[in-house]
Amino acid sequence: MVEEEGRIASNCNEVFVWPHCDLTFINSLSARKSYFLPMDRSDVMRGAKAIITEVGELVGFTGRFFREAFRSRFEWRELVRQCYLNGYRSLPLVAITAFIMGLVLTVQSRPTLARFGAETMLPAMVAISVVREIAPVITALICAGKIGSSIGAELGSMKVTEQIDAMEVSGTNPFKFLVVTRIWSTILMLPLLVILADAIAIWACFIGVNMKGAVTWQLFQQQVFDSLVFSDVLPALIKSIFFGLAIGVVGCYKGYNTEKGTEGVGRSAHSAVVVASLVIFILDLVAVQVTEIMGLN
Amino acid sequence: MAGAIDSKMRPTVGVEREVVIRLRDLRKAFGTNKVLKGFDLDVHRGENVMVLGKSGSGKSVLIKCIVGLLRPDQGQVMVLGQDVYALGQDDLDHLRVRIGFLFQSSALYDSMTVRENLEFPLRRHWFAQSAEERDALVKEALENVGLEHTADLYPSELSGGMRRRIGLARTLILKPEIVLYDEPTTGLDPITGKEIVELILRLQKKYGTSSVIISHDLNVAKLAANRIAVLMDGRNYVEGSYDELRSMQDPVVQQFFIFM
Ligand SMILES: Nc1ncnc2c1ncn2[C@@H]1O[C@H](COP(=O)(O)OP(=O)(O)OP(=O)(O)O)[C@@H](O)[C@H]1O
Ligand SMILES: [Mg+2]
Numbered sequence: 001m002v003e004e005e006g007r008i009a010s011n012c013n014e015v016f017v018w019p020h021c022d023l024t025f026i027n028s029l030s031a032r033k034s035y036f037l038p039m040d041r042s043d044v045m046r047g048a049k050a051i052i053t054e055v056g057e058l059v060g061f062t063g064r065f066f067r068e069a070f071r072s073r074f075e076w077r078e079l080v081r082q083c084y085l086n087g088y089r090s091l092p093l094v095a096i097t098a099f100i101m102g103l104v105l106t107v108q109s110r111p112t113l114a115r116f117g118a119e120t121m122l123p124a125m126v127a128i129s130v131v132r133e134i135a136p137v138i139t140a141l142i143c144a145g146k147i148g149s150s151i152g153a154e155l156g157s158m159k160v161t162e163q164i165d166a167m168e169v170s171g172t173n174p175f176k177f178l179v180v181t182r183i184w185s186t187i188l189m190l191p192l193l194v195i196l197a198d199a200i201a202i203w204a205c206f207i208g209v210n211m212k213g214a215v216t217w218q219l220f221q222q223q224v225f226d227s228l229v230f231s232d233v234l235p236a237l238i239k240s241i242f243f244g245l246a247i248g249v250v251g252c253y254k255g256y257n258t259e260k261g262t263e264g265v266g267r268s269a270h271s272a273v274v275v276a277s278l279v280i281f282i283l284d285l286v287a288v289q290v291t292e293i294m295g296l297n
Numbered sequence: 298m299a300g301a302i303d304s305k306m307r308p309t310v311g312v313e314r315e316v317v318i319r320l321r322d323l324r325k326a327f328g329t330n331k332v333l334k335g336f337d338l339d340v341h342r343g344e345n346v347m348v349l350g351k352s353g354s355g356k357s358v359l360i361k362c363i364v365g366l367l368r369p370d371q372g373q374v375m376v377l378g379q380d381v382y383a384l385g386q387d388d389l390d391h392l393r394v395r396i397g398f399l400f401q402s403s404a405l406y407d408s409m410t411v412r413e414n415l416e417f418p419l420r421r422h423w424f425a426q427s428a429e430e431r432d433a434l435v436k437e438a439l440e441n442v443g444l445e446h447t448a449d450l451y452p453s454e455l456s457g458g459m460r461r462r463i464g465l466a467r468t469l470i471l472k473p474e475i476v477l478y479d480e481p482t483t484g485l486d487p488i489t490g491k492e493i494v495e496l497i498l499r500l501q502k503k504y505g506t507s508s509v510i511i512s513h514d515l516n517v518a519k520l521a522a523n524r525i526a527v528l529m530d531g532r533n534y535v536e537g538s539y540d541e542l543r544s545m546q547d548p549v550v551q552q553f554f555i556f557m
Binding site: 154157158161162163165166167168169170171172173 | 386390398400405471
């Protein structure tokens with residue numbers, strides 16, 4: 001992990017925090033009045049350096065989480081509180097989105113399947129796409145927006161109002177109390193939210209199927225469970241554990257390293273969402289490659 | 298006044314009192330802004346040392362270096378015989394329990410009520426206590442600062458001065474051996490300010506607390522400080538008792554007393 005001091009000094013000098021490099025970059029382009037001029041090499045180098053530095057620090061932060069995640073004196077009370085805030089409080093949002101996704105997917109897929117005379121495949125197709133991809137990714141993106149930004153903003157304002165320092169001087173390890181509990185809560189809650197989203201989206205699919213023609217719940221259920229196999233469910237859940245890790249780590253990293261007062265808090269909240277969403281897509285890409293190689297697709 | 302306290306506080310008469318904070322050649326810069334340029338200070342057990350200095354002269358930076366919140370670029374910080382910057386995390390945490398730190402900004406935890414703020418250090422460090430013991434300690438801490446009725450309020454519901462006093466109560470609740478106060482009376486009315494000074498003196502008398510007090514308050518200088526150090530241009534410009542500094546002809550020292 002980066003030492004506090006060195007980091008403050010270096011970051012103050014280069015006011016360059018990814019993903020703000022994209023903004024700085026665009027500003028520098030528009031300042032030249034033409035978007036087609038070749039970019040300055042130093043711009044590219046600076047951008048690349050900022051991204052590499054940030055990735056390095058994120059990896060370091062994750063490493064520190066794993067080093068402290070299993071040490072004794074665990075903050076159980078705070079973990080439960082965080083699970084409540086990050087998991088339970090996200091239920092309505094996740095449920096509504098999952099319902100709409102399930103319904104829309106069903107209604108939109110029907111004409112295509114009907115053209116091949118494969119309308120009976122509808123439940124199976126929706127169930128597979130929901131379980132394998134849509135529920136984990138949509139839930140993770142929603143949580144990146146809701147949980148990531150709130151963690152980034154909360155830790156950020158604690159940082160700039162010296163509350164994290166106050167915790168540190170009271171002899172409590174703020175990393176353990178604030179960061180480890182929050183990351184554990186997102187790791188634990190994301191798979192649960194994804195399972196819930198799966199269930200609700202499939203139920204919405206049942207409603208969608210029944211909007212034209214009648215299918216009994218029994219038959220629908222049978223079609224869904226016949227189509228789903230273990231290798232659909234397990235990789236998706238493992239994937240969502242990593243999504244949870246990403247949301248927690250990025251939110252905490254951004255919040256914990258907030259600088260420059262209130263303005264910095266807003267910036268932390270927003271870049272927590274942007275970076276977490278990006279990391280979720282990258283992880284999704286990695287996951288599909290891994291399952292491919294392992295022959296689970 | 299200061300002398301009277303001094304003689305009462307001396308734990309072992311005739312023996313040189315233990316140095317609880319020893320700062321040597323402390324240097325700290327932020328980029329090109331050199332804030333501390335070789336600061337030296339000794340604080341003895343049971344002694345209140347006041348640090349005077351202009352705004353922005355680095356007083357807050359100085360006490361943050363003492364608890365290990367800001368790593369100095371150079372120099373030695375010994376607290377209770379231990380080198381703060383050579384300690385591992387666990388040892389540092391143990392040392393920090395023995396030090397109280399009052400933040401200039403109060404730094405109360407916004408997501409917790411006043412009671413939870415005060416219980417936070419208790420829950421973490423005094424394991425063998427029952428809920429009743431905790432309640433009693435919280436009640437005592439709140440009575441000390443005259444805010445018994447605020448226990449169930451959130452920090453956002455308090456005034457600035459009340460927040461500062463709750464911050465003080467939280468700092469003192471573990472009965473630290475050393476307390477570092479960053480402007481304990483600033484922003485308080487003179488009556489409450491005087492009460493805070495009396496609280497500081499009471500702690501010193503009862504528990505032999507040593508403290509470093511950053512303040513611009515005449516009451517603190519006159520009543521609470523055994524010794525005053527003037528932080529000027531990043532160094533310990535001069536130190537002495539209130540009366541000694543008062544009678545000094547030095548214009549730099551005089552300007553502090555003219556406005557107090
Ligand atoms: N984290 C930081 N990063 C950069 N510069 C800082 C930082 N903290 C303090 N400084 C600088 O150090 C100098 C001293 O600040 P400090 O807060 O110690 O002043 P002070 O003596 O406590 O003033 P006041 O009486 O107004 O509280 C200031 O010039 C400030 O700009
Ligand atoms: Mg200050």
